[in-house]
Amino acid sequence: MNLFCIGLSHHTANVGTREQFAGNATAKSIARQAGCAEALLLTTCNRVEVYAVSDKRISTDEIARCLIAETNPDPDNYAPPFYRYEDNKCVQHLFRVASGLDSMVVGESEIFGQAKKAYESARTSGAVGPYLHRLFQRAFRVAKQVRTHTDITRGAVSVGSVAVELAQRIFGKLSECKVLVLGAGETSERTTRALVSRGVTDLRVSNRSLDRARELAQAVGGRAVPFDDWTTQCREIDILLTSTASETPLLTSEILAPMLWQRLDRSLFIIDVAVPRDVDPSVNEMEGVYLYDIDSIRSVAEQSLALRRQQVAAAEAIIADHVTEFLDSISRGLNRLSKTTEHSSLGENPLRASEL
Amino acid sequence: MCRIAKFGRQPKITVPVERYFLIASTFCFLVAVVHTVIELRTGVFRPKRFNFLAIGLGFIFQTAFLWIRGQELGRCPITNLFEVFVFLAWSVALVYMLVGPAYRLSLMGAFTAPLVLLLQGFALIAPIDTRHPVTVPANSWLEFHASMSLVAYGVFALACIAGVMYLLQERQLKTHQLHSIFYHLPPLTNLFAAITRLLWWGFALYTVGIVSGFFTGHPLPRIQIVAAIALWLLYAAILQARHLKWLAPKRVAALCIIGFSAALALLWGITFTAELHHLP
Numbered sequence A: 001m002n003l004f005c006i007g008l009s010h011h012t013a014n015v016g017t018r019e020q021f022a023g024n025a026t027a028k029s030i031a032r033q034a035g036c037a038e039a040l041l042l043t044t045c046n047r048v049e050v051y052a053v054s055d056k057r058i059s060t061d062e063i064a065r066c067l068i069a070e071t072n073p074d075p076d077n078y079a080p081p082f083y084r085y086e087d088n089k090c091v092q093h094l095f096r097v098a099s100g101l102d103s104m105v106v107g108e109s110e111i112f113g114q115a116k117k118a119y120e121s122a123r124t125s126g127a128v129g130p131y132l133h134r135l136f137q138r139a140f141r142v143a144k145q146v147r148t149h150t151d152i153t154r155g156a157v158s159v160g161s162v163a164v165e166l167a168q169r170i171f172g173k174l175s176e177c178k179v180l181v182l183g184a185g186e187t188s189e190r191t192t193r194a195l196v197s198r199g200v201t202d203l204r205v206s207n208r209s210l211d212r213a214r215e216l217a218q219a220v221g222g223r224a225v226p227f228d229d230w231t232t233q234c235r236e237i238d239i240l241l242t243s244t245a246s247e248t249p250l251l252t253s254e255i256l257a258p259m260l261w262q263r264l265d266r267s268l269f270i271i272d273v274a275v276p277r278d279v280d281p282s283v284n285e286m287e288g289v290y291l292y293d294i295d296s297i298r299s300v301a302e303q304s305l306a307l308r309r310q311q312v313a314a315a316e317a318i319i320a321d322h323v324t325e326f327l328d329s330i331s332r333g334l335n336r337l338s339k340t341t342e343h344s345s346l347g348e349n350p351l352r353a354s355e356l
Numbered sequence B: 001m002c003r004i005a006k007f008g009r010q011p012k013i014t015v016p017v018e019r020y021f022l023i024a025s026t027f028c029f030l031v032a033v034v035h036t037v038i039e040l041r042t043g044v045f046r047p048k049r050f051n052f053l054a055i056g057l058g059f060i061f062q063t064a065f066l067w068i069r070g071q072e073l074g075r076c077p078i079t080n081l082f083e084v085f086v087f088l089a090w091s092v093a094l095v096y097m098l099v100g101p102a103y104r105l106s107l108m109g110a111f112t113a114p115l116v117l118l119l120q121g122f123a124l125i126a127p128i129d130t131r132h133p134v135t136v137p138a139n140s141w142l143e144f145h146a147s148m149s150l151v152a153y154g155v156f157a158l159a160c161i162a163g164v165m166y167l168l169q170e171r172q173l174k175t176h177q178l179h180s181i182f183y184h185l186p187p188l189t190n191l192f193a194a195i196t197r198l199l200w201w202g203f204a205l206y207t208v209g210i211v212s213g214f215f216t217g218h219p220l221p222r223i224q225i226v227a228a229i230a231l232w233l234l235y236a237a238i239l240q241a242r243h244l245k246w247l248a249p250k251r252v253a254a255l256c257i258i259g260f261s262a263a264l265a266l267l268w269g270i271t272f273t274a275e276l277h278h279l280p
Helices: A015-020 A027-034 A060-067 A087-098 A110-125 A130-149 A159-171 A186-197 A210-220 A227-233 A253-263 A281-285 A294-344 B017-041 B049-073 B081-102 B108-125 B140-175 B180-184 B188-213 B222-243 B249-276
Strands: A002-009 A038-043 A047-054 A083-086 A178-182 A202-206 A223-225 A239-242 A268-272 A289-293 B003-005 B014-016
Touching: A002 A015, A002 A060, A002 A087, A027 A038, A027 A047, A027 A060, A027 A110, A038 A110, A038 A130, A047 A060, A047 A087, A047 A130, A083 A087, A087 A110, A087 A130, A087 A294, A110 A130, A130 A294, A159 A186, A159 A239, A159 A268, A159 A289, A159 A294, A159 B140, A159 B188, A178 A186, A178 A227, A186 A202, A186 A210, A186 A239, A202 A210, A202 A227, A210 A223, A223 A227, A253 A268, A253 A281, A281 A289, A289 A294, B014 B017, B017 B049, B017 B108, B049 B081, B049 B108, B081 B108, B081 B140, B081 B249, B108 B140, B140 B180, B140 B188, B140 B249, B188 B222, B188 B249, B222 B249
Parallel strands: A178 A202, A178 A239, A202 A223, A239 A268, A268 A289
Antiparallel strands: A002 A047, A002 A083, A038 A047, B003 B014
16 A cells, blocks of 8 residues: 655745645545545645555646646646655654644644544545544544643744733633723734633723724623723723824833732733833833733744744654554554455455555 | 661661651652753753652652651650751641642642752751750640641741742743743742632641640740741731732742741751750
8 A cells, every 4th residue: 555645835835836726626536536545635724735545656746636726727737846755754744744843833733623624524525544544543643642742832922822821821810800902903903802712801992082992892892991091990900902003102100100009919911012112111110010012922922932843853753653653553454464365365355455 | 666787897887767768758859850950951841740749759758757757756756957857848748749739739849849858858968867865755735836837837838939939930921031831830820829828828827836835834945935926927917918918929929938938947946946955
């Protein structure tokens, strides 16, 4: 049996090229057209990959022809940078993909769900047989183990997720936190939604335009607060998210100091995504106040990415162990099969291969 | 009591059997510390069961040591500075095993093991295991007073450790420099809640310990009483300030460290004066 993977990814092709090969074929159609015993198609925004098992060698061009979109103006004229992995390389590649090591953002876990979905789709259509079944089940196991035993998925890498993660590091459960959103821009809306998704319920929105504040408040399930009243809110709130277009800092140590006396036992987390900044940097020096501007949030995101990269070697070691183990189990299965075939004198039965 | 003797040309060296248990226990804590240090050096810290198991095993050996020593003495084994340090280390490990998992402070083990290692390592190395002729007969009130106070010190030690964790987490958040350990530390709010609970528990136990001291029937040195009450007042002041929200959590965390340092100094002083007066 020949196990192989043919595909395009963000490493080798730009989005325009990937588009030409995404969305047209199905695992079943590839198996039928290319003559594969088993096939599975994994399509995400960053990759188009075919995993297949066949008795004879199937060329990369044949698979590419199966994948190419019907809308392609010139289907015969393509030289896309397809890569091809066979046998152990293919197993290793799949394990790396499922674990997020091959992703654009190392350690992202979305690919795990996408791989599961692709597997389910192919299984339902009957394109997946026992070989790919075992391969993908093992890949899911490996991905889980990598996530559990390394810090590859640790740390947030976007503004919204960094803000949420830091808030959780300070307050634990966000459901009891009071949040004030100052300025109703796009970034603050995204960050607010991220906070709401983690359980924030007490949400106040303040903006120079009260109508815009009401609009955002309604969209995220909060209440609008007049812009003139926002400073007094600082006595009660736990998280302040600012993104106004003010040219000068709106919040300074002098404004905040009297309010902090009334809330000595509680922390105040300030996320300032405005440029120029809404909050004077000296505020971070105040006790119990944690100020993060857009640069420090980006710095945290970069630290998270660096931390994830540090974990790659540990993840690769786990994957290498599983690749060896998986190939051993497959070869043991093949040996058993050949012995059974010799003794049973039933001749070559392709169905036997399915017992692998 | 059993003693192991080495025969040969060299003079006979005897090592009490219970000391082997203490060495084994210290080794377990050393393993936990080394394991943590290695993980921190590689930039990856993952609180695993390993630390908890190492501390648990160390605790079993500690208990074996104290039991054998207690059998030998016929009383609670806190008759000299050596025993007091081991008993304190045992209290810290006990409280960690009770509190750590309950408050989901699994990382606390990484901080507990070094403290216990320090206490026991010092007890083993320093020549403080001196046997005094104990002139005072076993007194259940005195033993209750001493052991209760030491368990209270154990709780204060855990509050101190939680304080260190709080300050570490706080520092990382302030400076925006997040180490791998950051992702395994509990949230600041949870740590502060744990500190508060530990302070209350320690304070309650210490109060019981001090009050029971007045029922011993033995005249205690005045300096001991004054120092013990001063420590009690320090913790009472921390708790009162916390209750009235006069202090920021960061200061409470710092005071926990100062309080436990004072408690250790006091313990040393008490044991020193007790040895001078040949008290148990």
